[in-house]
Amino acid sequence: MVNLTINDKQVTAPKDCTIYEAAKLNGIKIPILCHDKKLKPFGACRMCLVEVEQMKGRQIPSCTTPATEGMIIRTDTPEIIKARKLVLELLLLNHPLDCPVCDKGGDCDLQNLTYDYQVDSNRFVDSKFQHEIDYNNPLIERDMNRCVLCGKCVRICDEIVAFGALTFIDRGIETKIGCDFEKPLDCEFCGSCVSVCPVGALLARPFKHKARFWALTNHNSVCGYCGTGCNLTLGVKDNKVLTTVYNENQGFHKGQLCVRGRFGYQFINSENRLTTPLIRKNGRLTEATWDEALEIVATRLKGGNSVAALATPRLANEELTLFKKMMLDNIGSKNFDNSAGYAHAALTEGFVRSFGSAASSASILDIQKSDLLLVVKTDTYETHPVIGFEINMGVKNKGIKLNILSDKRGKLSKLPGANTQVHIPGAEVAVLNALCNSIIDQKLADDSAVSLPGYPELVKALAGFTPETVAATSGITAESINKLAADYASAEKALILFPTGLGYAGHTADLATAVANLAILTGKFGKEGCGVLCLSEKNNSQGAVDMGFYPREGGMNALQILDACTSGTVKTLLVAGENPLTSYPDNAKVKAALDAVEFLIVSDLFLTETAELADIVLPACSFAEKEGTYTSTDRRVQYVKPAINKIGKSKSDFEIISSLIAKMGGTPPVTPAVQFAEISANTPGYESMTYATLGNEGAFAPVSINPVFVVPVAAQITAAQGKLALVTGSVLYHNGTLSQHGEGPVHVCPDAYVEMSRADAISSSINDNDLVTVSSSSGSLQLKAKVSLRIPEGVVFIPYHFPAAPVNKIWSGSAVTMVSLSK
């Protein structure tokens, strides 16, 4: 800590902070345009000038000057105020005075400072800029005439997002912010630049002219897309979520969001939302009352084991536990599951076997505290972009080593010093086994490992996985495997990340155990900066696991439930929020099951492909309309309050299930809070949590680890001549099938595509955007081709989110499907 005097006030501040930060910490406001908490000091705007006595009273920028012991600082002498006024006058010389039509009005730093410093006239004369305004971009509007060249957008895009779409171009008075060769903006549209822009130079186009900032009511919430659990501020007016509002003090990510979180909110107030219950009469879904619909549903649910349920892990913890209770106590069926069963198997089977707990032993905060990251089979920038930002900051600012083991390259591979090893799809478990083998061979295993249960069996099983033998089938050289193993084992702190999800059929319990073995073998778990982080796909995937919403003690899993629908064992199927027809593997099988089941009940926000087949459709509501808790991938339990009233006659799943329990003669809990009290009483790690203690920050549910070595089964890959390995997964702009209803993501990524390597494209004479037929043994699909450098030869990638071209028509759930391409 250092002691300094600011405006005659004795203050203390941490040693590594600047004068600006020291003042801010102590409640002294210094005006600034070019500073953001997350970014490195830049010193562009010259608004934050202060006088330091030791520096002979010169005016120095406080945002770039470190605070040192004994500094005597003045922030508001008449000279400083004069200098600041001059800066504002010079900025306003070229800045258009179009506040009435500028959407930043009311939230504009320049406007506020102009008002504070009463700059109502200008001593200089100059013409305004005449830069062309980019109206064409669907998400980000760039009006460089308003730019004050603070460089925040350039820096956030480089330092945090690591895309580098924007930069300063031209020199002197001509300087402006633009893309390379003044091309239109073509980036990942995370909108970080928009969030930090102090003026109206960068604006969110979906929010254009929708409302003034002062008319919005801000509601803290938690993003409803992926499992990262980013905090979100929803800007609400007239019961409509109009935008997401940037708040640099929010969450571990300090307000940083990805394209889905920032621009994907439109599904909440979508015109396509279901507003009333629908009942199938004479083959057509017709509007009905809640009473009528619930009465039929309740009667149909009284079927014991012939009733089954599939729920989305987007439901809140309270809803999932209540749902489970209804299934077990009121209906008497053990057949309920989420996420097709396999998407949570890594946790519920893999981690349970290896760690004795169905949760990751590391948190997102460990990323920046680690020395080495091993990212397995994911580009976190694509699956969990905000975690990707964390990795980027760790790699660039803290020198964390980054090793990637994946079947394709991604944006992470472009980070400085990233070591990417691309393996043949399906070989991941073999490679991980080889890594373990190499660690034991190089005598790098932790001393504690030998005494752990399962060690001898593991050593025996690993015998067949020498780096040399695996190198032959995995496409990674033995040398690289040995180096990767040595790197991982010798790092003081190392963290492994791997994703699960509906699109990642290969990410099974075996992958989880293989990864866990690596961590256990080297003793890299249960410590700061160490462990294995299983990245869950949906906002409450981890919650669904914690709440036990998956089959145990003889219940059927999701895929068995669908089989049982076809065979007639399951007569009533209740689907809450899932869209199996698009997201579960094997379209034909799912369709047959949904057609065959006697009675299908769907509760959803939209009339999805699955809901269209239903006998009764119940309108549910989104995360913005209900109260509850969500558990993020690292077991951070976060509480959300409703931001808007429910749309139409929709009801939350909590209310729907409560009414059903009441109709079946049970006594449902009165409020979600009551249900949460039950959760905290019964769920390990959730003890002592209440809505009040969760607050805005949420709380971590601790994980207890009991490590055991488990031998994973490596998949046998059979390469077929002339065929390509199909890898499915999620794409940056989408998450599940929900983002199909968010305008933002759909603007940027409207259709499915097949991504292939240049070599494969040339050999099949396919060009970018050609319509290609992809066929597998289970069917064929027409998709647009996308030729890219990141995909290795012999592999094609298809995202799974799109109902118009569902990849499950050609993919039946196996980790690797062999496909052929034709034009």
Add this chain to the structure above:
Amino acid sequence: MNPITPIINGMSITFKHMFLKPVTLQYPTERPKVAARYRGLQGLKVSHDKAKCVACYLCPTVCPAKCITVEAAEDANHDKYASKYEIDLLRCIFCGYCVEACPVDALKMTSEFELASYSRKDFIYSKERLLEKQ
């Protein structure tokens, strides 16, 4: 005092007024002269054949009676304009803050004071009704 005196005084005043100019107005056949700064019905000013209003939302913000509803939109030239501009006269208190707040001088208070109507919905003045008559 003589009890008759006040009556005579009163009657003399009454008699005097018979020769003065009447203070009452034979409305509606006679029209009042409205002062230049009278605050009557609002009017949206027109310039270059379109409303001057740029939908900046300052008038609904400043309005103490919350009687103004504005919705902004983007026209073909990407300019901001009010796609909806409504004043609920049943709530309006004719304070004139809206006119004072307008940064582009798009709003004025006209001398129109005959605002009675038979139905409530007629008191909601849409943009078309508020636009300055040529």
